[in-house]
Amino acid sequence: MTIASAVPAPRGDEGSAVDRTFARPYVVSWNLTYRCNLACEHCYLDAGPAKVSLPAFADRSELSTEQCYRVVDEIAAFAPESVTILTGGEPLLRRDIVEIVRYGVAKGLWIVVGTNGVKITENLARILQAEGVRGLALSLDALDPERHDAFRRVRGAWENTVEGAKILSRVGLPFIVQTTVGAHNRSELGAIAAFAHDELGARVWNLYFLVPSGRGAFVSDLEPAEYDQVLGELAKIQRDWSSRMLVNAKCAPHFVRNLLQSDSAAPFPKSFAGGAGGCPAGTHYMGIRPNGDVTPCPYLPLFAGNLKESGLGELWNDSDLFQRIRRRTELGGRCGECELNTMCGGCRARAYGMTGDVMAEDPLCTHVPGTLQAAVDRLRPTAVEYGQPATITLSWEPEARERMQRIPAFVRGMVTRAVESWCEKNEVAVVTAEVLESIRARMPTPKVFGAGAAARTGSSSDSGDA
Ligand code: SF4
Ligand code: SF4
Numbered sequence: 001m002t003i004a005s006a007v008p009a010p011r012g013d014e015g016s017a018v019d020r021t022f023a024r025p026y027v028v029s030w031n032l033t034y035r036c037n038l039a040c041e042h043c044y045l046d047a048g049p050a051k052v053s054l055p056a057f058a059d060r061s062e063l064s065t066e067q068c069y070r071v072v073d074e075i076a077a078f079a080p081e082s083v084t085i086l087t088g089g090e091p092l093l094r095r096d097i098v099e100i101v102r103y104g105v106a107k108g109l110w111i112v113v114g115t116n117g118v119k120i121t122e123n124l125a126r127i128l129q130a131e132g133v134r135g136l137a138l139s140l141d142a143l144d145p146e147r148h149d150a151f152r153r154v155r156g157a158w159e160n161t162v163e164g165a166k167i168l169s170r171v172g173l174p175f176i177v178q179t180t181v182g183a184h185n186r187s188e189l190g191a192i193a194a195f196a197h198d199e200l201g202a203r204v205w206n207l208y209f210l211v212p213s214g215r216g217a218f219v220s221d222l223e224p225a226e227y228d229q230v231l232g233e234l235a236k237i238q239r240d241w242s243s244r245m246l247v248n249a250k251c252a253p254h255f256v257r258n259l260l261q262s263d264s265a266a267p268f269p270k271s272f273a274g275g276a277g278g279c280p281a282g283t284h285y286m287g288i289r290p291n292g293d294v295t296p297c298p299y300l301p302l303f304a305g306n307l308k309e310s311g312l313g314e315l316w317n318d319s320d321l322f323q324r325i326r327r328r329t330e331l332g333g334r335c336g337e338c339e340l341n342t343m344c345g346g347c348r349a350r351a352y353g354m355t356g357d358v359m360a361e362d363p364l365c366t367h368v369p370g371t372l373q374a375a376v377d378r379l380r381p382t383a384v385e386y387g388q389p390a391t392i393t394l395s396w397e398p399e400a401r402e403r404m405q406r407i408p409a410f411v412r413g414m415v416t417r418a419v420e421s422w423c424e425k426n427e428v429a430v431v432t433a434e435v436l437e438s439i440r441a442r443m444p445t446p447k448v449f450g451a452g453a454a455a456r457t458g459s460s461s462d463s464g465d466a
Pocket of ligand 2: 211250251252253278279280281285297298299300346347348349350
């Protein structure tokens with residue numbers, strides 16, 4: 001099945017048919033600033049005062065408020081249903097952060113803020129909530145304050161972040177907790193997940209794997225075998241929390257391999273096959289640098305162009321970089337031969353950071369291609385294929401569009417993609433509420449698509465990286 005199908009009309013133009021060569025991003029991660037009040041040793045953006053001044057991060061200029069408004073206009077016109085993550089550096093250090101949020105919300109964007117949490121006060125949380133921020137993402141790397149502070153390189157950071165999380169819980173602003181795995185916390189991942197849920201009230205816990213980009217290029221990472229062990233542990237943590245907190249791996253697209261090995265009938269591998277998983281760089285996801293440079297993934301220091309000179313849709317659809325990164329059959333080494341290619345694709349930023357070739361195999365994956373062929377064949381009817389031309393023109397009825405708005409932001413793009421894929425496969429040209437209902441009944445996680453449950457569970461996602 002191709003998913004390069006025609007896409008629903010942008011907001012304000014529902015019901016008319018729009019044909020494009022590739023669908024839109026469902027997560028836009030926008031680094032608003034290089035300024036930061038922490039100095040994390042692994043920072044992929046090389047943000048804050050501890051910079052090592054890499055060439056790809058040399059232009060540290062920021063878009064003005066007016067230029068940011070124009071970027072919001074671009075996102076609202078091209079990818080109105082995407083989640084827009086305002087992050088940094090520390091985005092709360094921008095004096096105009098509330099104005100940018102206000103403008104984005106007025107344009108209909110679903111906005112979340114990725115922050116280290118240090119600057120959250122009750123007053124600021126209430127302002128962000130009143131302005132329409134849907135949620136925040138906070139970073140917590142250890143249960144022991146000293147270890148967290150050493151990793152983030154600022155004394156008192158742990159206390160401030162934990163206090164920030166408690167404020168958000170009190171105020172009722174949803175948040176996720178994100179943890180970067182390494183030697184400093186390798187032995188306590190399950191305990192951190194429990195702390196995030198039980199003590200802080202997080203609805204989502206994401207475990208990040210280091211990508212050798214920015215200052216992260218100079219930090220030692222897990223060995224491939226240890227990486228596998230962590231993914232195995234994560235699969236167990238995910239099962240343990242399955243009905244209470246969403247747990248996922250970030251920057252580790254071959255997590256799908258561990259899931260398939262442990263239970264190929266579980267819903268998560270099915271959703272990977274449906275286009276939810278794998279490396280989303282350039283297929284579901286794009287990044288914007290503080291100066292307006294556009295990249296398929298914030299961790300990947302390769303740029304399609306700059307929004308001061310080009311349109312967002314133009315860069316997404318036509319740039320060589322975005323077109324190339326989607327052609328997974330042209331990946332090198334084991335990733336090119338792999339039966340999990342369409343569900344995984346390997347981390348492109350890690351491949352680039354470790355080899356200099358964005359299409360090389362993911363060096364930290366230990367998979368031997370072919371060994372999971374049988375499990376993949378069972379999922380094949382639902383598997384998507386990236387980088388194919390559009391085969392139909394699709395339109396959405398307003399009622400169907402309205403119903404999609406009730407789906408939690410962190411899965412809405414994925415569900416949109418699944419709906420469009422299903423319509424293309426079944427030659428359905430108009431998405432109606434009845435079509436959605438019919439698809440809902442077939443989905444591995446139908447509850448997330450329900451009319452009422454979705455609105456009640458609304459939360460945020462910090463990023464779409466796999
Ligand atoms: S070989 Fe590449 S595509 Fe296959 S599982 Fe590993 S990282 Fe993913
Ligand atoms: S898996 Fe893909 S989206 Fe995630 S960090 Fe790697 S390149 Fe970026």
